[in-house]
Amino acid sequence: MRQANLKGKASVGKGLFITFEGGEGAGKSTQIRRLADRLRDYARELVVTREPGGTELAERLREIILSGGAKKFGPLGEAVLFSAARIDHIDKVIAPALSRGAVVLCDRFADSTRAYQGARGEVAEAAMDALEQAALAGCRPDLTFILDLAPDIGLARAKNRRGEGAADRFEGEADSFHGLLREKFRDIAGAEPNRCRLIDAERSQDEVAAAIWQAMAEKFRQREHEAEAPAEASQP
Numbered sequence: 001m002r003q004a005n006l007k008g009k010a011s012v013g014k015g016l017f018i019t020f021e022g023g024e025g026a027g028k029s030t031q032i033r034r035l036a037d038r039l040r041d042y043a044r045e046l047v048v049t050r051e052p053g054g055t056e057l058a059e060r061l062r063e064i065i066l067s068g069g070a071k072k073f074g075p076l077g078e079a080v081l082f083s084a085a086r087i088d089h090i091d092k093v094i095a096p097a098l099s100r101g102a103v104v105l106c107d108r109f110a111d112s113t114r115a116y117q118g119a120r121g122e123v124a125e126a127a128m129d130a131l132e133q134a135a136l137a138g139c140r141p142d143l144t145f146i147l148d149l150a151p152d153i154g155l156a157r158a159k160n161r162r163g164e165g166a167a168d169r170f171e172g173e174a175d176s177f178h179g180l181l182r183e184k185f186r187d188i189a190g191a192e193p194n195r196c197r198l199i200d201a202e203r204s205q206d207e208v209a210a211a212i213w214q215a216m217a218e219k220f221r222q223r224e225h226e227a228e229a230p231a232e233a234s235q236p
């Protein structure tokens, strides 16, 4: 079934797929809201979604994972569950939206699995690569904002945000884990500079939003340029 989808998914090129990554409290949800408000005048269709989640089945998996119900599976088992949720999300929401030409803003995506489940080095890189390749089936982000922030600041923001509520499965991890997480995200940004923009998220919300908007404007210009020279752009 999924195999039949692969060609179509790999060839989605009309829309724009943007993901937001980073640790707890880095400002992902805040910046997605701001960018969405600004994009409504530009995009012919805007889809705002999140992971884990975005579909009924994936939201159910989200509840299990974030409540800690899958912790006993270990990081590989959790990565498999996140990937299962992602497959449903891509097939039902993201890939169809991109084929319609929508701009898709997604709060966390595959880099979070790499970072969170890979932080302690307990899952072989090759296993992570294979899982990601199978789950994404060519549906890779065009642009990824990695919001970079000292974990103690992010965790304090997250704690402030949730008030009396309990920390979730990952917020409750040790400080050392959150430090590793930041390093992982920075490694990803360094390894894929074309796709990723490392954003200093310690600045004010306005400054972070301005940095994100600048990168978006560059992306739109690049798209226009490609559209003006289609023959050149489609050369192998």
Ligand SMILES: Nc1ncnc2c1ncn2[C@@H]1O[C@H](COP(=O)(O)OP(=O)(O)O)[C@@H](O)[C@H]1O
Residues within 6 Å of the ligand: 022, 023, 024, 025, 026, 027, 028, 029, 030, 031, 157, 158, 160, 161, 201, 202, 203, 204, 205, 206, 208
């Ligand atoms: N640049 C910023 N400076 C200070 N506080 C911020 C900033 N960005 C977001 N916040 C606040 O920090 C908390 C966490 O932000 P949020 O966007 O929910 O982070 P995330 O989605 O990455 O966990 C929220 O209360 C938000 O208002």
Ligand SMILES: [Mg+2]
Residues within 6 Å of the ligand: 028, 029, 030, 107
């Ligand atoms: Mg959030």
